[in-house]
Amino acid sequence: MPGQVGDQGLKTLFSRYYKDFKSVEPDQISKREVGYIPFSGTMTRHLAFKTHRDLENFVTGIVPRHLYYSSTYYQWPLEKKMIEKGWMGAELIFDLDADHLKGASEMTYEQILRNVRDHTFRLVDEFLIGLAGFREDELRIYFSGGRGYHVHVVSEKVYSLNSDARREISNMIRGEGLNAKDLILNINNYGKLSGWAELVDREVTDTYKGIANGEYPKFLAENDRAAISSSLEQAVSLNGIVKKRKDILAQPGKNKYRLLNQLDREVVSRITDDVREKHACEIDEPVTTDVHRLIRFPFSLHGKTGLMVKPLTFSDLADYDPLTEAIPESSDVKARIEVKRKLKIRMRGENFEINEGEMELPGYVAGFCAGMGAAQILSIIN
Amino acid sequence: MMGNSSLPVLFRETFTTQSLENLFHSYSQKDTDEVISAINLALEFIEKGEPELLSYISDRFLAILLTFLRAVDENVLTNRILITYRKEIEKKCRDLPLEEIEEYSKKLGMDANMEFEDEMISVSLKDYLGIAGRISGSTYRLVYQDIRHGRIFVDREHVLKLIREYFYSNMKNFYDEMPADKARDITSPFAKATDTAKELFKSKAGLTSPELGEVESTKFPPCIKEYIKQVSEGVNIPHMARFTMVSFLHKIGLENQKIMDIFKTAPDFNEKVTTYQVNHITGETSGTQYSPPKCVNLQSNHLCYKGEDPLCNTEWLKHPMRYYEIKKSSRSESKK
């Protein structure tokens, strides 16, 4: 296989990294299943290590192309059958990557990374810290090494949650199942409007404020505009007090949802869909709901990019540049490569326009091209 | 009004095998009376379905009752009684001031707090999700919760639902964690009563599994099998599951009467209502023949039971009907 030669070069590059691999995460390593994909051959799983030191030695010897651990804690991680592993609990994990991004196929790698980063920021800021109330120190954020980020909740608050419970969380984050009909039906149960209800109500209130001032949302048809405006002038009695409808609909709060007419309902429905579109985070649901998931090992290398699976803090996230931060030092060498497919990439703030043929490049660029299958590494020059 | 101190929590750990055995073998008149009234309750339940002793609920009484039921070992019977008690607990809590509801929730082990400003109770996300996943309907979905920094704010109605589910699972754990033969040992002085209860129960309800006739129930998808199993065990399944089951069975050609028979064992079986529902879903009265929902919808309502089923775990299986069609055709092909 011609690919083998190139893979060999990449493996040499990876072996420079794994020679001094320092493993500190995840916690309770002896309770984790470990799996890896080698440079040739298929996935091996159901491994376990007593200590991080044992794992380091193993990895130095094997030089994996991809390395994974289970977000689950097991009593007997070595058992081959899930049911015999003794499930003890699992981290709650979120996988954000380009696969779930609209229009990703038209974006460059850098654009994808920025876009996914924004989703990740929102996930952490609005949902995990804001709504679910996790503390920053209960979260681990990683650049995935590939096209996105992973967020792990490592806390007693989540370990025992079953798949259904995790699906609830995932649905909340994705706005799955959110629709105006059910929202209107349930909004009266809220004490204070929070979560999705608050987001929708904010938009609804603003929209009606606008309508009261003659500013109509674009989606509202011409003949509906007059109808809705005049309906806002009507008086209604709410809890025994008579008010104009606009004084209720253009104010924040749940009262308005008892007064909606057919047209209002359509407006609310439209707004709900827009709000969901705007605020939902595109996470990969099956990853979150799977309570036996293998996920990339912290500080391992991603076999398709040569970049590190690197932890970062929430405050780093806003302007994190993985194409600088996640480059392993061991790739600070020169490499000779043969490029089969041309490619553009910006790494460490430098633009590389790589055309077919043989050339010498920084090791991390070479690693990226080889990982993507666009080139073969011929030799590494120290 | 009763204080909540008398409401049961029924933690399994409170009762050792020894302490239960002591109750059933006791020489004290008081203990024996309690055992006998629990047994009477079970018999009365089998006989009439509505025992009067129900209002008497204590940890000890329920522990005795469940141990006896475990010895009788009829899941359908047990389930019906658990469901009745679940309702009873809800009813009892309904009369309590919110502060006492809070206190009782805490006793049950729920991380619950009174929120005076909102006159609501807040429950931790973890405990909320542990329970709410079992309740169907949009009202209990996390997307529609008043959630503030990891706590779900629920009103009185809502917390009552959580409490009754908590309590139900405590009872269920108590029952499930005791092996039937152990229960028979513990209750041995009342072996006669155990046998009587079992026989009476069997004779009362012609409780063989429902007769489905022509249709091939082995070819049903796991979800439908599970609904049928639950219904015939007396579990009150969520509306959507009922709907799915009825429309599915109708689509594959089962007569309405046969469908109705499945429901006969349900705890709250009401012939009129069931007839109405079945006729409505099958289009007899509504003119619309409803179809079962797609897998995704069942999944998002926690009503999918695919487990490791190979067919359900393929990417392209999207609908329970499709499951049945595939299974049927694959058999007839292999016959050729």
Ligand code: SF4
């Ligand atoms: S995958 Fe579909 S057919 Fe299978 S159990 Fe789930 S809902 Fe039923």
